[in-house]
Amino acid sequence: MPLPGMRGTDHIGFTVPDLDQAERFFVDIIGCQRVYALGPFEREDDWMEEQLNVHPRSVIKENRHFRCGHGTNFEIFEWTTPEPPASQPRNSDIGGHHLAFYVDDLDLAIDYLRSEGVEVLGDIVISKQGAAGQRWIYFLTPWGMQCELVSYPNGKAYEAESEVVMWNPTRPAD
DSSP: OHHHHHHHHOOEEOOOOOHHHHIIIIIIIOEEEEEEOOOOOOOOHHHHHHSSSSSSEEEEEEEEEEEOSOOOOEEEEEEEOSSOOOOOOOTTSSOOEEEEEESSSSSHHHHHHHHHOOOOOEEEEOGGGGGOOEEEEEOOOOTTTTTEEEOOOOOHHHHHOOSSSOOOTTTTTO
């Protein structure tokens, strides 16, 4: 039995070392829009540990929420904590992650990121099998978080053979 009432992903949250730097990057370079901010949050009891699984004296300095086009919203946090922070995880680490942005023209988007001094990793990858029709490449934020640009303007191969359909900006809404 799946999760009752599940409709989709609402948002993704991640921690950054500097909220202002992250906001400048996501708004000025990527083109996201900040929708609101909350905080600070600090507690003298064990609420932080019980609710968020962090050190009880941890403080959320602020969290900011962003909307990036038609995708899932995300929130970024900046914390202070008595414990030293862990390093930025790689995809191969437990908890490793990346944030992917759909673009209409992958080559144009890559040229733009490079012109803004963003580190783009490797070469464009052309997907195969169920993801055929997709091209992608990774890049890094100023603090080293992994992100991806992805494009599949004519859809992905699995969509022709499945009832599960990804969002595609070229397909009319149902």
